[in-house]
Amino acid sequence: MDKLKAMQLFVRVAELGSFSRVAEQHATSKSMISKQISSLEEALGARLLQRSTRRLRLTQLGEDYLQRCRQILRQVEDTETYIQEFQQVPKGLLRINAAMALGLTALAPAFAEFMRRYPQVELDIQLSDQAQDLLEHNFDLGLRVASQPFDSSYVGKAITRFSYSICASPAYLDLHGPINQPDDLREHQCFEYSYFRSKHLWPVGKDAVPVGGRLKANSSVFLLDMVKQGMGVGFIPRFISHPALQSKEVVEVLTGEHKPEMTLYALYPVRHFVPPRLSCLIEFLQEWFADHPYL
Amino acid sequence: MDKLKAMQLFVRVAELGSFSRVAEQHATSKSMISKQISSLEEALGARLLQRSTRRLRLTQLGEDYLQRCRQILRQVEDTETYIQEFQQVPKGLLRINAAMALGLTALAPAFAEFMRRYPQVELDIQLSDQAQDLLEHNFDLGLRVASQPFDSSYVGKAITRFSYSICASPAYLDLHGPINQPDDLREHQCFEYSYFRSKHLWPVGKDAVPVGGRLKANSSVFLLDMVKQGMGVGFIPRFISHPALQSKEVVEVLTGEHKPEMTLYALYPVRHFVPPRLSCLIEFLQEWFADHPYL
DNA sequence: CCATATTGTTTCCATAAAGGAAAAAGAGTT
DNA sequence: AACTCTTTTTCCTTTATGGAAACAATATGG
Known part of the structure; x- marks a missing residue:
């Protein structure tokens, strides 16, 4: 029996409060979790979890054991990190x-x-x-x-900053007229991004511009696709629009105007x-x- | 892979300095030790032991890892002891x-x-x-x-004290005469116990008595058997002679005389x-x- | 300097253990 | 009482473990 693995699973079970959820998260079966915990209990000769079909709760001993497991596992991990630090290759x-x-x-x-x-x-x-x-x-x-x-x-570390791009397809612009200044947006089909804070105000130029349109979606990638198909104008993160801009499928407008930036964080x-x-x-x-x- | 087991074996290998000896002591095969250590090294991505066919020596990393393994294993053991203490049944x-x-x-x-x-x-x-x-x-x-x-x-704890008994068979005594006082031993076939400090001096009575005989062996159990067969007199720990004395196969002489005692220690x-x-x-x-x- | 003995590694194979699916069992809820 | 959600058990397949023996490598002793 791999005691360390069993200890890890036990800690996870204690944290999530459910065998099933641990099984899902670790892409394994409930039966496996059950067996691991059982054999750990058997090896210790003590019950760690009081199970009822609806609820799990730690035994007093289980509480204590949990603490010590955490400590041991942390130590094992630290040891391996330490070893890694001496290795040239991560x-x-x-x-x-x-x-x-x-x-x-x-x-x-x-x-x-x-x-x-x-x-x-x-x-x-x-x-x-x-x-x-x-x-x-x-x-x-x-x-x-x-x-x-x-x-x-x-810990949060900034990785890079991304800018937005306001995109439309050449065909769309031919049909609906150019966009040369922020206020022109008012007259266009501006797509709404579900997760955007101020949905109907696009922060372009000095002030935000109130915009409107018939399409709202929770995916910028999807919105970009609609832009490509000439359905309207999108306020699209540049990392999404970049390839389409390169290939000229879509064109950027109001490039000189101020737009907010996003920061990508590593957490x-x-x-x-x-x-x-x-x-x-x-x-x-x-x-x-x-x-x-x-x- | 059972990492804890591998760590234990690694510690043993480091202590004994030999795969083979660890294999013997743990009643397993060299190949198993070899594989465990290898897979541990592979998992860590680092070489722990420098092997030459005649000598093993720890890598610098191996030294460090050994320390940490010891600590982890001790902690695991302590945790289990701790759990045991809450159990009613050892x-x-x-x-x-x-x-x-x-x-x-x-x-x-x-x-x-x-x-x-x-x-x-x-x-x-x-x-x-x-x-x-x-x-x-x-x-x-x-x-x-x-x-x-x-x-x-x-740690050494005294468990009990044992006394010695001076034994002979009834037949032997009939043939060679009784032993009523320590000095009588001089005239008898007194067996020599190899591990006894002062082999030719039996500490009986006030002073030690110089004795002699034709038989020397490194086993009191064997000597007792020779006593049973009437070959002579033995200076036998009582825990060995006890059953034979009970069954009257052999008799004890000089019971009143002072003899040294031994202490059984638990270490x-x-x-x-x-x-x-x-x-x-x-x-x-x-x-x-x-x-x-x-x- | 070479045969030898000893030690770790590898290969191959039989056995044991692990892990998943599904049925069963248990316990709360409606 | 039926239903649902969760854990346990059972059964079976797959995986991995561990040993024997052959192999490779090296210090020792003659």
Whole structure:
């Protein structure tokens, strides 16, 4: 029996309060969790969790054991980090959560290059639209654009800044007329992005411009596609619009006007020792985006 | 891969300086040790041991890792001891080293009773004539009669005191005459015990009596057998002669005379936390020998 | 300097253990 | 009482573990 694995799972069960949820998160079966915990209990000769079908609660002993497990596991991890620090080549697994749109666009080539440069590092990348709790889901790193204010149990590092672009297709502009100054937007089909704060005010130029349109979606990638099809004007993060702008599928308007910028943050749980592969990745991303700015 | 097991084996390898010796001691194969260490190294991505066919030496990293392994393993052990302390019933494995003659005689019934009383405790009892190093061989407990002076890394607890008996067979005494006072021994066939300090002087009565004979052996059990066969007189620990005296196969002489006593010690390595099963056994032995004295 | 003995590694194979799917069992809820 | 959600058990497949023996490597002793 792999006691360390059992201890890890026990800690997770204690944290999530459910065998099933741990099973889901770790991409394994309920029966496996059940067996691991049972054999751990048997080995100790003590019951760690009081199970009722609806609720799990830690035994008094379980509470104590949990503390000690955490300490032991942290020590094991620190030891391995320590060893890694002496290694020239970073290796190991990084579990990363990133915003879907980011992953599909700006991050993909960066990760590709990272994997080429550090062949011993494995990546497990989970793209999701809503920000996941890193500790809850056991992520080593979250990549988010100016997401929720950082909890004190996380470290946030700025990776790069992104700008927005206001895009339309050439066909659309031919049909509906040019956009030369912010106020021209009032007369256009301006798409609404669901997660944008001030949905009907686009922050362009000195003041925000009130805009309107018939389309609202929660995906900038989708909106860009609609832009390509000549349906209207989009306020699109540059990392999304970049390829379409390059290929001239869409054109940018109001390039000279002031628009807000976003900051891409790397978030990670505070730890005694940050594994080299993690600090290495963060450093790499900073360098990479310095060389490939989306501004 | 069971990392804890691998770490344990690595520590043993570092201590013994040889894969083969670890394999012997743990009753497993060289290949298994080799594989465990290799996979540990692979998991860490670092070489822990520099192997040459004749010599093993720890890498710098190996040194560091060894320290940390020890700490982790100690912590795991302490945690389990802690859990045990909350359990009503002691359980687990005790590895015991005891003097051969003791094990074959006085200890056997004591251990039998202990096992009946604590059915969850497993015993691994190794009888040997020369005292084994407990740490070296991973013993939890050593049972020795006034053995080597205790190292400071061991705790020694007195379990009981044993007396000696001077024994002969009735037939022998009929043939060679009675033994009524210490000086009578000078005229008899007195067996010599190899490990006895002053081989030719038996400490009986006020002074030691010089004795002589034709038989010398390194086993009191063997000597007793020779006594039974009427070959001479033996200076035999009572725990060995006891059954033969009870059955009248041999008789004791010079019962009133002063003879030295031996003390049976329980030796165990000093630890932060003594596992309950161990303190339980020691306590049990003290009680058992209080009820079954060999004096 | 070479045979030898000893030690770690590798290969191959049999056995044991781990892990998943699905059925079963348990317990709260409607 | 039926239903739902969760854990446990059972059964089976797959994986991995561990040993024997052959192999490779090296210090020792003659």
